Amino acid sequence: MSLSDHFETIEINTDLLILGGGMSACGAAYEAAYWAKKHNKKVTVVDKASIDRSGAVAMGLSAINMYIGLKDNDNKVEDYVKYVKNDLMGITRDDLVANIARHVDSSVHLFEKWGLPIWKDENGKYVHEGRWQVMIHGESYKTIVAEAAKNALSSLGENGKYYERIFITEPIIENGRCVGATGFSVREKKIYVFRAKAVLDAMGGAVHVFKPRSVGEGLGRSWYPPFNSGASAYFTLKAGAEMTCQEVRFVPVRFKDAYGPVGAWFLLFQSKATNAAGEDYMQTRADELKNWAPYGLSKPVPANLRNYLMMLEVMEGKHPIYMQTAEAIKNIAGQIEDEKEGKRKLKHLENEAWEDFLDMTISQALLWASTNTKPEESPSEIAACEPYFISSHSGASGAWVSGPEDMAPEGYKWGYPNMTTVKGLFACGDASGASSHKFSSGSFTEGRIAAKAALAFCTDNNDIPEISAEKIENLKKEMLAPLETFENHKEYSNDKDINPNFVKPKMFMFRLQKIMDEYAGGVSTHFMTTKPLMEKGLEFIQYMKEDSKKLAAEDIHELMRCWENIHRLWQAESHIRTMLFREETRWPGYYFRSDFPKMDEENWHCFANSRWNPETDEWEMMKREIKELVKLDA
């Protein structure tokens, strides 16, 4: 009797399968419910956690970072496209960004109606943190959005279902079409086989691919959540989909160690960041920005260049770098002449500053408390975090998806909006690439766009694809292999974690993080790498791919950890291969190729795309042209 016989297999048939439970998956479920009802279709959502608090907004947020203000003519759709394109040094899909931008305000207005408290000024307008950012009391942001998504699903009755605590391992592909996914329950001995007419990948970004700065207990205090483990990229890669911008990681600069947000300080409070001597490096190093023109000379200065100027300070030993919080507060409160009014303003600002952390990064409040830090009295250190894979912020990695029918240029559309190059497989949120700066509201919106398109695909492709029994058996066997490996070898050694026959997922993850850190431009090399370093890194990645067959799990929780790290490994490999392919440095504050230290507009003003070929097990690398809908301001 094999181990898989102890597991019950549950087969579920659906029309649309939505994988994930974060903001984009909730947007997808919300939108899908409406169109599924009209067309009598079934919608199934699968989340590895519980939808109320899953995904990157699990803790809450203190701002909505994408709101255009179309109804009041505050901005135009193309203004947002310009902002995003400049921030990404010219590498973005105008059509995808514009598509999200023209719909995103609708989502924000819905959030407000559902109960999300958005700050208002005396005229009833949203209070802005910056041009695109609106302030919220966002502790319950995710629970409110999840509630609306669940209520929408329940309107479908038996045709709308969500499953929690199921970890998705692999896509199911038949004749080049994605027809479902396999997974297992992290609570019971159950294997799930989902069969679908269309599949929407919304499983978030990737964290813990690179070694974090903190490696003790603080390992978990990543800026993006540690449970975003690369499932999205793995899913589309294994399906054979073309990927884009897999080199465009994101390195956020945040308050040091606890990684509290800096947006409110920079934008709302107009705070400066300085080196240890109090010098504003954005001014003293302004000349450096000319080397990255035209993008470096635009306002706002791209995030990666702001990072880079700070990194230059650090490399010259001019740190600690400080957010000058006390000075910023003094500048605002000091303008008020009336003493009583001034005190009231100070109290108000203090409240806002603490809420910013308590809403979304509680650890940072805890760090302030444990170091007796009062922002109105003393500055706080900021630093560059480790790299993450997140296309919803200022990174761009993800699947190459079809653009909107009415906007996308030729070559950017091949059917349904947000469909990958694999038939029936759609992607949104951190799973779709080259459409950065969608944040929470844009991710929810992109989920809506993708789900509507996927349901249109279901109505046009209404056949139920057959999946061979042999394929299912193989997927099940592979899924449970780590449990089998542990059972077969555990008696050999006195230590359940140290055994020459297998590797446990935790050490496997540490090995990956060390490789990425040292060879692929992590924190300890100041994000610098070269061709020889990356080629060496790929050698070690190859050993890891072989050793991944010897991952071992004692229980189903550890089985999930095994699979998370297989997913991370694929994200890592595609990242190195794409950085290697792009022979230039374009985002110096994200990674720096010291063998190609300059930006090369002539040869590399293009997308670096990639595909793992499931037939040959080989990687294909290709350039794709940038087709602009909007020109950057001269």
Add this chain to the structure above:
Amino acid sequence: MPSFVITDKCDGCKALDKTACQYICPNDLMVLNKETNKAYNRAAEMCWECYNCVKICPTQAIEVRGYADFMPLGGYVQPMRSSNAIMWSVKFRDGQIKRFKFPTRTTPEGSADPDAGFENGTDDIHSPLLRTEPQSLGLEELKNIEE
């Protein structure tokens, strides 16, 4: 360890149909020990300190002791979350205490109506208009790139 369970206060959610912290943890860390009937965090170094277990615990049995590899001892941040607001107590290492209260939602829990009173502008599944649009945009029609 980041989130931890105060042994005396945890009753294993015996009155509920599921263990609250185990239900909510986004990283699958909180577990109920069936022998002692107490919950615990099984991998402190994978804890994001998201406080979702702290907020949901019906007996206030869960607190957070900041990551010891970079936080000095003595800080304490504890929430009390109701259906429409959250109250935070922040205790500094030097003993000073601050309290903050913020609203969390403007509508009754469970009441989120998907259409939120907006009308749907199209029945066409191939149209770019999404559910509740264009009304929820506050516009007569979808705005595209004008250039």
